[in-house]
Amino acid sequence: MREKRNNSFYLSIVVIFCISAGAGAYIYHSLSQLGKDLTDEIHETYFHSNKLELDTAKLRLLVEQFSNNPSEEIYTALVEAIDLIYLRVGVVVKSSEYFSPAINDVSTKLYPHLELIDAKISAGREKAHLALSDIKNGLSGLVASEQEVSRLFNIHVQKSISDSNRTIDHEIRLIVTFFTLMVILLITLVILFYRKSAITAELKRSQENLRRIVDRIPHRICVRDSMGKIVLANETVAREFGLPVPELTGSYYADVHPDRAKAEKILADDRLVISQQKAILDAEDIVEEENGRKRWYSVSKLPFTSTNDNNKLILSITQDLTTQKSAELRVRSSEERLQLALEGADLGLWNWNLKTGVAHYSDRYYTMLGYAVGEPGKEITLYEKLIHPDDLQRVKEELKYYLRCNSGNWSIQYRLRKKDGNYSWILNHGKVVECDTGGIPLRAAGTHLDITQTVEASEDKQLLEAQLAQARKMEAIGTLAGGIAHDFNNILTAILGFSELARNGMDEGSQPRANLEKVLTAGNRAKDLVKNILTFSRTSSQQRQPVELQVLLKDVIDLMRATLPSTIEISLYQDGDFGQILADHNQIHQILMNLCTNAAQAMGETGGLLELSLVQEQLAEEDVAGKPGLTVGSYLHLQVSDNGPGIDPAIIDRIFDPYFTTKEVGKGSGMGLAIVKGIVTSHEGVVWADSEKGKGTTFHLYFPEISAPAKEARVAEVVLQRGRETLLVVDDELMIVEMLKMLFSELGYRVFATTNPLGAMDIFNQRYQEIDLVITDQTMPKLTGEILAGRMLEISPEIPIILCTGYSEKMSEAHCSQLGIAKLVLKPVDTAYLSQVVRQLLDKSRHTKDT
Structure with a gap:
């Protein structure tokens, strides 16, 4: 937009310059034509002066002819010659007055001679007799005067032509220079005017943008002077006072505030801040409403000086903290x-x-x-x-x-x-x-x-x-x-x-x-x-899941290397890649740490070799014979060995008994190996020990292998999912209801929301054909979410229902599935995840209806 305005501006300058140049050329041409016309007139006068010499010569010839032959024909020609000379002299005198009065003075010398000749001729007419000698004398004087006039006239005419040309050229240059300066001045004024207009428009746009930004801020923003006059206020302040912003601006704060005493106190604080020029930041203000409820506000006041009139002003920002404080x-x-x-x-x-x-x-x-x-x-x-x-x-x-x-x-x-x-x-x-x-x-x-x-x-x-x-x-x-x-x-x-x-x-x-x-x-x-x-607070055991023993072994070895003395060497042997076991990760970790610690303690300060081995074994009938607890199938065989002193064969069968220990008092509880056996047995495995006195001990652990490795699903990035369906939201917490209604309304959904489960049932009875999905809390007065869902499913068996709960030991995904509830979501609810669940259930429901 700015580039377009600049192009228009430069185009305007070019047009103005072209018009000015054309006008200057026209004036120059007009002045030049005027000088040309004036020069032509001078030349015309000069032409008549040259003709005058020819006419006088003709007159002398006619006089000579008339003296020799005084006929009527020659007489008539003589009179016409006298008249023509009068005419020439008149033209010269008239033109010479325009150029030089001196020529006029000289030219008048011709008139007496002309008048004398005319008188002689006139007398000759009346008396039919001519005094030819007098006429000749008059002609002689006329010729002398004519020669003098021609000489002076030529000099003055040439000088006048030269002066006139110089004067005209000088005046033309002055006029063109003046006009050029006027054009430059005009262009400069146009540029200044345009720049001023552009700056003014840009300033206006900036002020409008600032106004919109201030109005969008949800806090109360108000600028006041020391007298309490409102200089600026945003829409939040206007809504608070119930007045439009234009009417509020320019008003006095105490006049528009509903509590004048409160307003006076606020203005007194304003004057104190302005006088001390010290800002107040995040001051807490508690206001008790008429209904007895309290509202909390955070108030900041910052003094500043107006750049327009140096007026001392204060910027007041008030933020409503009631919701946060209540929480x-x-x-x-x-x-x-x-x-x-x-x-x-x-x-x-x-x-x-x-x-x-x-x-x-x-x-x-x-x-x-x-x-x-x-x-x-x-x-x-x-x-x-x-x-x-x-x-x-x-x-x-x-x-x-x-x-x-x-x-x-x-x-x-x-x-x-x-x-x-x-x-x-x-x-x-x-x-x-x-x-x-x-x-x-x-x-x-x-x-x-x-x-x-x-x-x-x-x-x-x-x-x-x-x-x-x-x-x-x-x-x-x-x-x-x-x-x-x-x-x-x-x-x-x-x-x-x-x-x-x-x-x-x-x-x-x-x-x-x-x-x-x-x-x-x-x-x-x-x-x-x-x-x-x-x-x-939980006492139940961890849920078992597929565990990769080779990964777990690596973690245990890393930890043991960091804790055992350097005199103990640790080695690991693994026979390739294999399956997993279904186990409690923490318990398997615990027994491995227990066995490795026992092995290290058995080797003592002199150290030794701690070996761990993991292989896959397919046990047949002959392999499981004589080994209680083992059955035909695929197992992972884990061995933990040391080269310590070994275990006495007399007591090796008792090492897994509770409270049995060979350690000194205070160095063992006798529960370590008992725990190991209990954990292994609970995992449908088998454990035993081989030992030879003076050569060391090996513990054998067999765990059933599962063939299908569990792969962790990659968690996709969850984003807010939009829709246009109708939802029913039920929760006894008003803030949660308001939040969910606002969330799904902004996502395009039509939302019915209530804090009363009985009221939700009434809404569903009336609008179950319109409602596409229900979101309900579990723990609510009068009616739990579980019961509410059951009643709704009786009316509309296909309705998708999401049950939300902050905590419930009884409620699980499996239990919800038995009740017909589509999804269980734990609080606090992640808004993006919830929107994705809603979208998935709605799409699934639509697909089910279509098929």
Whole structure:
């Protein structure tokens, strides 16, 4: 557009210049023609003066003829000659007056002679007699005068022609120069005018763009002077006061504000900021509405000076924080409830920053050991000094194993010194809960439980009772944590959902978008916190899945090489690529670490060779004979060998018994190999040991092989999916309903939304033929999502239903499928994922109807 305007501008200059040049050429031609005409007139006069000489000569000849023969014919010719000379002299005199008065004076000398001759001729007519001698005398005088006149006339005519030409040329140059300057001035004025117009238009466009930007900002933006006059206000302020922006601009703030006292206080703060020239940033303001509800605002005021009139102004930006504050209060309330639940379970909480070595503890952790809160300190080195010396090395080794990413939960028992000097048995239950992108653990969290009474009781009965009590406590925590997680996830769904909607509507790189990214980061951290709480509360075993033993072996060897002394050499033999086993990854990892650690301890300080071998074996009938637990089929055979002192044949059959150990007191619990056998057996495998005194020991582990390797599905990038169908959204949380309605409305869907499940049933009864899909929460008053879905499916069996839940142990994908529910989605809901699920179910439903 700007290039087009520039082309038009330059074209206008060219046209003006061409018109000016044409006008100058025309004036020059006109002036030149005027000079030419004037020159022609001078030459005409000169021509008549030359003719005068010829006429006088003719007159002399006629006089001579008449004197010799005074006839009537010659007389008539003589009179005509006199008249012609009169005429010539008149022309010369008249023309000479235009050029030079001096010629006029000389030319008049001719008249007396002409008059004398005329008188003589006239007298001759009357008297029929001519005085020829007098006429000759008059002619002589006439000739002399005529010669003088011709000479002077020639001089003055030539001078006049030369002066006239110079004068005309000079005047033409002056006129052309003047006209050229006028054209240049005109072009300059046109350029200045056009540039001023362009700058004015550009300034106007910039102001309009700024106006639109300010109006799009959802916060209240208002510029006022020291007297409270509104200089600028955006649409948000206009909506707040119920006035259009043009009417609001120029008004006094106190006149349009609904609460004049409040307005006066605001203006007083304005004047203070202007006078001190010190900005106020993010000041919190709480306003109580007529209905008793509170609203939170963040107010910033920045003073500045107008560049137009140097007027002192203030820029006021007010942001409504009510939604965020309400969410924070609900989160805080949920945290308090969680704290009460943990106190009820008599658990001490700890949170360990692995990078800084600083740990934070709950109050119960301190009181459990008899210390005051904050005593003896937060550094982990101080905590280590409280561990019983006999337990310290074991605890360090176990923590070293578990303090890595994806290592699972740990439960370690050891003794801690109390303030009175006595020791209490503590059950430390924890897990690494945060790692960086490089797989380095950053933070671990867990609980402490005082199990002193359990340990001091009998090994069998008291241990079982303690385990039962622990299980009940963990079950109670799981129940409480589940309920709290439901509330947490509802809150986080609203926070993350609205934040994503607001972020998607903002420009990349803008400060508001960056602020919302931080909100989303904090929300996702809160989501991870809920997951950690639920993880600690679960008592069920991990789900088994296909495991590649060769990969797991490599991880174990890498860890052992980092922990075992350099005197122990580790080797691995693998017979090519083979299948997988169906196993719990963490449990298999645990037994491998146990066997490798036992082998290293058996070789002692002198070191030796630790060998691991993995081969595939197809066992036939003769291979499984005499080996209980093995059947015909394909197995993965894992061997762990050492060249230590070996095991006495007398006790080799007892090494897998619980609490049997050959180690010194305090160096082994006797449960290691029992656990190994239990885990292997639970995986439908077999384990035994071969040993020869003085040559070492080999443990053989057989696991059934599965032929179909499990390949991880690549997770495609999830983006928001659009549609035009009709949805019904049901959730007892208003913020979630509003968020989902806004989300799917912006994606093009028609949305019915309600917080009342009974009301949702009424809507469905009336509009079930229009509704294409239902999204419902599980936990709602009066009617759960499961029951609501069942009633809707009775009316419309083909309707796709998505069930959302913050936490439910009973609800699973399989259970939902049995109920006819299309999809189970866990909160907090990811908006892009939910939109993709909706789109997939709608497309599947349409395909089913079409077929």
